[in-house]
Amino acid sequence: MKIFDSISVKKLYDNLEYWKFIGIAKDIYECPDNRLEYKPYVDLAKRNGLYEDEIVKFTICGLENELCMPWYDRPTFWYLIKLTIKRAFRII
Numbered sequence: 001m002k003i004f005d006s007i008s009v010k011k012l013y014d015n016l017e018y019w020k021f022i023g024i025a026k027d028i029y030e031c032p033d034n035r036l037e038y039k040p041y042v043d044l045a046k047r048n049g050l051y052e053d054e055i056v057k058f059t060i061c062g063l064e065n066e067l068c069m070p071w072y073d074r075p076t077f078w079y080l081i082k083l084t085i086k087r088a089f090r091i092i
Contacts (some may be wrong), residue, residue: 007080012037013063016056025056040079 016038019025028038028047029052041059049056066074 007077007084009066009074009076009080012066012080013060014074016060016063019035020056020060026052028059029055036083037076037080040076 016025016028019027028035029042032039032042038059041062042055044059044062045055048052048058063076066076071077
């Protein structure tokens with residue numbers, strides 16, 4: 001099934017690094033409803049009172065820390081599965 005092809009914390013990390021390089025990483029906090037994959041980190045950063053330029057760094061560091069964990073301990077991995085299932089059933 002092609003639904004689960006895009007589930008990867010590594011892919012999220014690589015995409016965000018690339019977006020930061022080309023200058024469009026600010027979309028994760030300017031349009032959080034379009035980038036639901038990053039929303040947990042953006043919400044956490046906003047609750048901690050980080051400024052907009054620090055949110056991207058915070059998210060990259062969080063994803064980098066998750067990549068050091070086993071796959072079953074990664075909260076973003078489980079969030080991505082939940083998000084994919086919701087999208088498959090058109091709940092979102």
